[in-house]
Amino acid sequence: GNEWTDVRELVEAMAGTEVLIRGRVHTYRHVSSKKGFLIVRQKGCLVQCVVTESKENHVSVNMVKFVKQLNSESFVDVIGYVVLPKDPVTGTTQQVEIQVRKVYCVNSALQQLPLYVEDAARSEADIQAGKPGANQDTRLNFRVIDLRTATNQGIFSIQGWTQIGFIEIHSPKLLAGSSEGGSAVFRLDYKGQPACLAQSPQLHKQMAICADFERVFEVGAVYRAEDSFTHRHLCEFIGLDVEMAIHKHYSEIMDLVGELFPFIFNKINENCQKELEAIRKQYPFQPLKFLPKTLRLTFAEGIQMLKEAGVEADPLGDLNTETERKLGLLVLEKYNTEFYILHRYPSAVRPFYTMPCADDPNYSNSFDVFIRGEEIISGAQRVHDPELLTEQAKRFGIDVETIKMYIDSFRYGAPPHGGFGVGLERVVMLFCGLNNIRKTSLFPRDPLRLAP
Numbered sequence: 001g002n003e004w005t006d007v008r009e010l011v012e013a014m015a016g017t018e019v020l021i022r023g024r025v026h027t028y029r030h031v032s033s034k035k036g037f038l039i040v041r042q043k044g045c046l047v048q049c050v051v052t053e054s055k056e057n058h059v060s061v062n063m064v065k066f067v068k069q070l071n072s073e074s075f076v077d078v079i080g081y082v083v084l085p086k087d088p089v090t091g092t093t094q095q096v097e098i099q100v101r102k103v104y105c106v107n108s109a110l111q112q113l114p115l116y117v118e119d120a121a122r123s124e125a126d127i128q129a130g131k132p133g134a135n136q137d138t139r140l141n142f143r144v145i146d147l148r149t150a151t152n153q154g155i156f157s158i159q160g161w162t163q164i165g166f167i168e169i170h171s172p173k174l175l176a177g178s179s180e181g182g183s184a185v186f187r188l189d190y191k192g193q194p195a196c197l198a199q200s201p202q203l204h205k206q207m208a209i210c211a212d213f214e215r216v217f218e219v220g221a222v223y224r225a226e227d228s229f230t231h232r233h234l235c236e237f238i239g240l241d242v243e244m245a246i247h248k249h250y251s252e253i254m255d256l257v258g259e260l261f262p263f264i265f266n267k268i269n270e271n272c273q274k275e276l277e278a279i280r281k282q283y284p285f286q287p288l289k290f291l292p293k294t295l296r297l298t299f300a301e302g303i304q305m306l307k308e309a310g311v312e313a314d315p316l317g318d319l320n321t322e323t324e325r326k327l328g329l330l331v332l333e334k335y336n337t338e339f340y341i342l343h344r345y346p347s348a349v350r351p352f353y354t355m356p357c358a359d360d361p362n363y364s365n366s367f368d369v370f371i372r373g374e375e376i377i378s379g380a381q382r383v384h385d386p387e388l389l390t391e392q393a394k395r396f397g398i399d400v401e402t403i404k405m406y407i408d409s410f411r412y413g414a415p416p417h418g419g420f421g422v423g424l425e426r427v428v429m430l431f432c433g434l435n436n437i438r439k440t441s442l443f444p445r446d447p448l449r450l451a452p
């Protein structure tokens with residue numbers, strides 16, 4: 001399989017090697033029917049890709065034509081050789097060029113964009129000198145494009161830099177409309193305008209991906225107004241949200257989950273022995289059983305296991321709390337783990353933004369993660385095609401006007417992407433075998449409790 005190289009890693013020492021890069025069409029300069037220069041941008045880094053008609057490289061004049069008609073900001077995969085240019089390259093960040101062999105359009109942007117990155121990036125001095133530029137309101141209205149400038153990539157990389165290659169973001173908690181499509185939101189008055197508290201960072205973390213941040217996370221308050229009087233629902237909880245561009249498959253997201261949590265569990269077991277002992281003294285529990293390589297089962301496999309155990313569950317419906325628990329026990333028996341991923345859920349039971357499976361739209365590129373038979377995470381690949389997204393939102397009864405800016409974000413060029421959301425209190429509750437989420441919330445907020 002092909003591996004993608006980061007544009008910023010393209011250096012002279014790589015001359016002669018073949019690389020595959022993914023980035024946006026920044027600009028294109030046409031020389032003739034046989035030659036053109038495509039500048040590809042990735043997170044503010046630019047590399048010049050030379051497309052030349054050549055029998056040897058299997059590049060035809062049609063290929064040059066194809067590259068010429070690509071819309072700005074579209075995502076492309078480029079395969080080519082790293083070459084040292086005869087003259088030093090200007091106007092790019094990389095000093096090497098790519099001699100193109102193949103170009104694939106991964107996802108096209110609109111032909112006419114409401115804002116161009118160059119116009120958003122124009123300096124104030126240039127604008128005063130009469131060069132075209134975009135004013136602040138335009139830039140904020142089309143923030144997902146504005147954020148792609150090298151300047152904004154810089155500002156938010158500094159603000160959210162981490163050692164792990166994910167940028168920490170802080171999405172707004174005051175929203176004009178619901179973010180999960182549900183009705184259970186806390187409504188409030190935003191200076192005369194109806195508003196609500198965010199049910200999740202879902203829409204904005206996806207927009208951060210459209211804004212080229214590639215891999216982002218957030219730890220923050222999440223608000224749910226549902227009247228759930230259970231041992232595992234709060235009205236305010238701490239969500240750990242992750243969103244990332246993916247290259248091929250939603251398994252890339254499950255790989256992350258499957259490695260991250262055993263790492264966390266091991267660290268807790270190694271470093272918190274005294275604390276675990278203290279908890280166990282009042283609330284006895286068995287250490288969590290988990291595998292170094294996290295088990296993955298498909299939803300259909302789960303349904304089959306239940307069936308064999310005499311439990312009927314709808315293969316196109318959702319599991320209820322009881323069947324989830326039962327499946328947890330069956331998995332423990334068969335695979336000796338209390339931590340596993342269940343994926344390829346029926347589309348009908350997932351949120352509107354979930355990507356259907358390419359081979360069967362009744363199922364989706366989605367997953368839940370369980371500890372001791374209870375859900376701690378839900379995640380999925382997202383729909384990045386604005387038309388399909390609109391269709392799915394309508395099918396779920398969502399007023400698409402309220403999420404117009406979110407849907408439009410995907411018209412300005414978006415990469416395939418996905419992510420997940422973790423409930424912090426649930427993870428701690430289930431890791432420690434506790435029976436109530438109120439025990440793991442510092443000052444719990446539930447349908448009946450707003451104090452202390």
Ligand code: 4AD
Nearest residue numbers: 200202233234237376377378379419420421422423
């Ligand atoms: O399953 P949920 O609602 O999924 C989302 O919010 C998606 N935006 C996530 C995504 O990226 N696709 O919530 C995610 C997790 C749940 O698995 C659960 O652990 C926790 O958040 N959670 C709650 N925790 C406490 N009280 C509640 N009312 C919760 N609702 C969800």
